[in-house]
Amino acid sequence: MKRRDFLKRTSLASTALLLPKFLSGFNLIDEAIATGKKLVIIQLSGGNDGLNTIVPFRNDVYYQKRPSLAHQKSNLIGITDEIGFHESLIAHSNLYNNGELCIINNVGYPNPNRSHFRSTDIWHTASDADQYLQSGWIGRYLDASKSKSLDAIEVDDTLSLLMKGSKTDGIATKNPNIFYRTTQAPYFKKVVSHHDDAHLNEHNLGYLYKTMVTASSSAKYIYETSKTYTSKTTYPNNEFSKQLKQVAQFINSGLQTKVYYASLGGFDTHANQANKQKRLLKVYDEAMEAFIKDLKQEDSFKDTLILTFSEFGRRVQQNAANGTDHGTANQVFLIGSQLKKQGFYNPMANLSNLDSIGDLKYDIDFREIYTSVLNNWLDIDAKKVMHKSFKGLNIV
Template sequence: MKPPVSRRSFLKTAGTAGVLIPFAMHGMPLYGFSPRRPLLADPSNDNILVLIQLQGGNDGLSTVFHAPQYENLNAVRQNILVRESDIIPVTGDYGFHPVMEGMKEMWDNESLCIIQNVGYPNQNRSHFRSTDIWNSASHADEFVATGWLGRIFEMTHADYPTGFPNPTMPHPFALTMGKIVSETCQGIGANFSLSLLDPYNPGTAYAAPRATLPGDCYGDKLRFVETTIQQTNGYAEVIKRAAEAGSNRSSKWETLDSELANKLKNVARLISGGLQTKVYIVQLGGFDTHDNQVVSGEAATGRQADLLRELSDAMCAFHDDIGLLGLGNRVAGMTYSEFGRRIRSNDSLGTDHGTAAPMFVFGSCVRGHIHGDHPTIDPQVGTEEGVPMQFDFRNMYGTILAHWLGVTEQEVRNVVYADFQPLPIFKTTCVDTTYVLNTPSTRDWIRLHPNPVHDKIHVTINPESFQGTANATLTMFDGLGSIVDTMARRSISSTNASITIDVSSLPPGAYVLRLESRMGSSIQRFVKQ
């Protein structure tokens, strides 16, 4: 087990194998012996994040199953539902899509964490807008042009890209394994990520006679091109050397030849070769399964199955490789997708844009458990309804930053999410944290009656939900995930843990009440008649 990292420690853990390999291989350091400045604020933190973006909106209800819900799923999405006997049992009543053997293996190794029902209030069902929201970590109704990781890098490196790379900071901040850089790393001045296809040949730009840079937008564009040339050439050598110094050890790669597998294999190689890049982004597209999500009559096959297999196999091989390379305690990965899909399938063997979905975090330091409630399926669910959100995605980001990448809680609140509440994602043995990480069952936090309701609904809140803290937020969403009403920051105690809400003016339909406190969050659905 990795000893807890003491944050802000001045004892630099630069003696890890990852940093030393290129020294040993080439007999000389990559950039002389200049003292290194960290890519993020905490010099003792050498952890790495791998983001896997599932583009198009993955159908979470066909990814993670809960046995008692199977019959209800059969009532609302029979044409795309995999056979119950094909589902891979995972733990208790939980199971995975039949193609996810690799992720089952990771689960068995206690290296896979599943957070259920992740989304955001006022779900936007446009791919582009919702992707922007996820990449920027903005509220649904604000437009933020920078990425969540870009802003974090910006905190300590506001001067970027001017003067980068340099002898004290020779490594790229982030690498997107594709032709276009990820929006997550967009800073104010530039994107903190480079693009990489072939680590052995990162490409060099022709350094033509330098331009003069006028102070107008023409000058801005010229400066951008000049900076790109400088960065391309400046970082190319360090990437190439890491690729040459690195290796892959897992035999699982041998049977894989998918694009995702090849990208993750390169990531493992670069990390093992000593590249100190903090964030790697890989993308897997094609999850927008409006039609032919499954093959008719063979629901365990088809487009989503192919994608989930690619994801699961590649993720498992990567994890295995990282472990064999002795890097397990430094690398964690997370999937994300712009939304989940509708609960009811459509008649084209597909599903339309929905709301929340499960997220996966993986790595040796990740706590192997399923956090959050399994989605409860009403056989009468409306065609428009998605899975309601329980956890805000920015709490995922915040937890990664605070518990894994050495950013302080206050910085997370300042830069990513003012209402940040950490989630139990990492093993306490791996990370130093003062946060409360116990995970009380939240299922019975809210009780509602009557349900269905005509005019007044009585809400009873379990005192466990606000134990030790008086602040809780109760939010009401409609079936599309839009906020109907917020009883914001209501101070709840044993004297007012029972609330009556007048819903007589609401249009008939399904609604969700969500309670969020320092202890966690919980959702309950009701139907207004």
């Protein structure tokens, strides 16, 4: 049985592969408070409609293709004489005006896949459309940089492929207190107390116990470090805001973690899109506003880069249900105070030059963005992480 298949079939495989307290003597954590750059990755899951997020309100084709979904200029937050933010993106318009937002238009990849699951895997692994990788680009970053599991945290109950490496996986946890208390449960002490060296030499069991030891030390360190900071910022009362509040607590407490991942779902707007997207973008925007305020109050924003993506955009032509179907190219947002390029990185998509089924053509391969982040923000040679060579962009 393969290692990952084995883990998937155990009850210990989801959040952390938990372990009793008596193994906490295996000190796998550097106790010194770490400083340095942080990367926060946010996914708008389901395929956010980028064309109604950054809106070309002077484009006749836009209104022809979307007779009931197109936004009017009067409802938008102006960016230029031709383009505006969706009305829900008030905080992002302020970031734009402050020079803290870069909007990268027409991002995609060759031979795009319109399946949520497959396209998400492609974005998470940085693979080609016809290539199936078993490790995520952040997981491979952990491997290449010889980082520890706690150097990448997903604020969720389960770990995404994005965070899984060949040698080292990130950690998934929503609540460091619950994470730590669970590792102290007598049940886990009983389970692990029955192991012996022979078991540890078995490939699957050896990996399992090693991961459990790592989880135990990580849980204690994460809990004891993160509890030293209490946010003074008021966040909206929703699950996505709770995720970002937790990330802010991790960062502001001095946790050594380098990469965080959170997501907001619901963007698969096949029907009645206008109200759904308005609500979701409001949730996203207001949570981000609180999160960035929290970081700025503790002077952590200057060392934080935020990357927001969606696994694909939507079809240019609206459908009969006042929604949009799965499309291709989309925007990526980069947010930070150390951006080399602010505003728009490249022009809006040409709506008069669509592909054979009416989707946007991509200009920028998303892996060029990853390459830039790896080389210039996470300070590692991207060639050690990516399976192909990409030129990168001069943004960070």
